[in-house]
Amino acid sequence: MAMTMTQKILAAHAGLDSVVAGQLIEADLDLVLGNDITSPVAIKEMEKMNLTEIFDKDKIALVPDHFVPNKDIKSAEHCKCVREFALKNKITNYFEVGRMGIEHALLPEKGLTVAGDVIIGADSHTCTYGALGAFSTGVGSTDMAAGMATGKAWFKVPSAIKFNIVGKPSKYISGKDLILHIIGMIGVDGALYKSMEFVGEGIKNLTMDDRFTVANMAIEAGAKNGIFPVDDLAIAYMKEHSKRDFKIYEADEDAEYDEEYTIDLSTIRPTIAFPHLPENTKTIDEIDEKIKIDQVVIGSCTNGRIEDLRTAAEILKGRTVADNLRLIVIPATQSIYLQAIAEGLVNIFIEAGGVVSTPTCGPCLGGYMGVLAKGEKCVSTTNRNFVGRMGDVTSEIYLASPAVAAESAVKGYIASPV
Numbered sequence: 505m506a507m508t509m510t511q512k513i514l515a516a517h518a519g520l521d522s523v524v525a526g527q528l529i530e531a532d533l534d535l536v537l538g539n540d541i542t543s544p545v546a547i548k549e550m551e552k553m554n555l556t557e558i559f560d561k562d563k564i565a566l567v568p569d570h571f572v573p574n575k576d577i578k579s580a581e582h583c584k585c586v587r588e589f590a591l592k593n594k595i596t597n598y599f600e601v602g603r604m605g606i607e608h609a610l611l612p613e614k615g616l617t618v619a620g621d622v623i624i625g626a627d628s629h630t631c632t633y634g635a636l637g638a639f640s641t642g643v644g645s646t647d648m649a650a651g652m653a654t655g656k657a658w659f660k661v662p663s664a665i666k667f668n669i670v671g672k673p674s675k676y677i678s679g680k681d682l683i684l685h686i687i688g689m690i691g692v693d694g695a696l697y698k699s700m701e702f703v704g705e706g707i708k709n710l711t712m713d714d715r716f717t718v719a720n721m722a723i724e725a726g727a728k729n730g731i732f733p734v735d736d737l738a739i740a741y742m743k744e745h746s747k748r749d750f751k752i753y754e755a756d757e758d759a760e761y762d763e764e765y766t767i768d769l770s771t772i773r774p775t776i777a778f779p780h781l782p783e784n785t786k787t788i789d790e791i792d793e794k795i796k797i798d799q800v801v802i803g804s805c806t807n808g809r810i811e812d813l814r815t816a817a818e819i820l821k822g823r824t825v826a827d828n829l830r831l832i833v834i835p836a837t838q839s840i841y842l843q844a845i846a847e848g849l850v851n852i853f854i855e856a857g858g859v860v861s862t863p864t865c866g867p868c869l870g871g872y873m874g875v876l877a878k879g880e881k882c883v884s885t886t887n888r889n890f891v892g893r894m895g896d897v898t899s900e901i902y903l904a905s906p907a908v909a910a911e912s913a914v915k916g917y918i919a920s921p922v
Contacts, residue, residue, distance in 0.1 A: 506756040508664040509731055510699040513639040513753050517622045519844045523819045525663035525760075533563065534638075535616060536651040537625030539607055539865075544585040545645035546626060548655060558593050559655035565597040565616055566590050567607040572867040575872040577611030583837035605863045608632040608720060613837055615746025619734045620753055624648065624657050629805050629887065631691035631722045634731035635715035637752060641729045662728040664699040665690075666761040669706035671770035676815065676922045679714030680807055680885065680905035683721045684775040686767065686784030696726035698762060701755065703733060706769050707728055712741045713811040720806050721887050724782040774920040776883075777903035780891045788908070788920040794903070799882040800825075800913040801894075802906050803834025803861070804868045807885035810840050811904040817849040819910035819921050820856040826916030830860030838863060858913070876901075883912045 505522040507515065515523040538546055543566055550556075558564055566586050571579035590598035597616060604610065608629050611617050619637035623630060626648040633640035643657065651657050667686065687694070700722045702715075710718070715732050722730025732738065734752045743900040749869035773787040790901055802808070802816050813835060825831045833853045835841035841863065844850050850860050867874030876882055876895030882902065884894065889901035902918060911919045 506758040508699060508759045508761070509701055509733070509753050509755040510639050510664060510729060511661055513620060513622060514659060514661055523661045524584060525661055527661045528658065529661060530656050530658055531622050531649050532844055533624060533655050534621040535563055535565060535623040536648060537565045537567070537607060537623065537627065537630060538609065538648050539570055539627055540572060540579065540582050540586055541570045542648060543589070543647045544582050546648040546652065547589050547615070549646050549649035550646065550664065551650065555649065555653040557770070558595070561594050562596045563655065564595050564652055565611060566595060567599045567604055567610060569604055569606050569863065571871050572604060572864055573601055573862065579763065583651070594656040599618065600894070603838065606805045606808060606865055609809055609836035609840070612636060612716070612741055613745060615748060615840060617747050618748050618750035619738065619744050620751030622649050628723045628922030629720050631727065631729045632716055632720040632805065634719040634722065634729050635712065636742060637732060637734035639729055639731065642723060662697055662699045663762050664701050665695055667700060667702045668764065668766040669702055669704040669710070669769060671706050671768040672709045673769040673772055674922065676907040677769070677772050677774065678815070678905045678907065679710060679717035681772050681775045682767070682769065683718045684782065684785050684903065686776050687725050687782045688775065688777070690725055690842060692724060692781055692783045693726040695722070697728050700727045700730040702730065707732065707735065709769060711811060712737060713809045716809065717806055721782070724887060753818065774905065774908050774922060776908060776918060777889055777904070779889055779900040782887070782889060782903060790919060794917040795881065796917050797883050797912060798880040798910050799830045799832070799874060799876065801832045801867050801874055801882060801884040801886060802909050803832070804865065804886040805836065807906050808834055808836030808840065808886045809842050813840070813844050813849050814847070814887065814904045816910040817852040820905060820914065821852050823856055823914045825857035827914050829913060829916055831856065831913045832861060832867060833858050834861045834864060834866070834873070836863055850874065867894055880885050883909050883918060885909050
């Protein structure tokens with residue numbers, strides 16, 4: 505029976521020859537992920553179920569990253585809970601302050617996610633690892649608890665949508681513009697509980713950082729997961745970062761898809777998601793007024809990687825942030841932070857009038873390091889712009905690429921370098 509890429513991975517991990525969309529399966533897990541918000545809940549659920557052992561100390565990753573370094577007593581208690589659980593169970597992949605990073609940038613960098621894996625994480629953006637040809641998806645903390653104890657999870661096999669990517673993007677057009685274009689096209693529920701499978705000759709023109717960004721935001725279209733084919737670039741990335749074996753799965757030529765779209769990268773323009781949904785998109789050409797902003801955030805699990813920082817620095821070099829505007833730059837991991845220092849990017853951000861933070865999710869969820877006051881407007885390279893997401897319910901978030909964010913920081917209003 506013909507299967508999509510995702511269906512083949514799930515069938516293999518369920519010990520089945522084939523699966524069909526809608527089928528309920530129990531699959532073996534290669535990795536279970538939790539952070540400082542979701543892990544304490546999962547740990548307490550394990551206690552309720554009298555589950556005292558974990559299935560594999562090497563296949564659990566705990567990454568405190570949302571309110572870390574601790575912003576208050578409550579966040580400190582959450583991290584203490586995670587730390588003690590990790591030490592008690594001798595969990596190999598526990599990343600404390602100094603070693604931590606934003607989870608979805610850190611795990612691929614550490615080589616913990618590879619092609620063919622089945623990964624669950626108690627964070628909705630766990631779908632990021634589909635960039636490497638893995639099936640990865642977000643789950644609730646109860647599912648995380650069961651996964652940590654048993655190494656298994658139940659899934660309903662998703663149907664799929666095929667996105668045929670062709671062409672080559674123009675300068676300063678990135679994966680963020682592509683995924684915002686797609687979400688604007690199909691809506692925030694356009695791929696509800698489906699697999700978004702990205703194929704086509706244009707994939708070769710997307711860097712790994714682009715692909716991580718696209719897969720990361722599959723959930724913003726309602727998808728169960730997003731996934732890319734494993735090409736030479738993905739293989740090179742895995743060989744550089746990981747010592748694990750990986751397995752490449754390819755969709756059958758006659759695999760069934762609910763819908764198919766062809767997207768020409770050469771036609772994509774800088775795209776911005778207006779408040780208060782990621783689907784509320786406009787290209788820079790469709791904005792007919794100067795929308796004054798108060799803050800710009802460049803970072804997050806979506807766009808805090810080295811290419812994102814390089815792009816922002818290229819645009820900011822020798823320029824100054826607009827008066828009465830706050831620019832906050834957050835490298836996604838310690839390694840990226842060090843690389844940004846070595847390349848002189850941090851100097852550029854600071855000389856332009858910005859601040860550079862330790863890796864943290866902080867402002868993305870309105871936690872700290874950039875919370876918005878009443879009526880303030882922010883251009884952010886994060887992934888969600890819901891009402892009150894980054895602060896006061898009257899504040900506004902405009903999602904954009906690092907290029908648009910950097911140019912907007914200089915102009916003081918939403919702008920693009922192209």
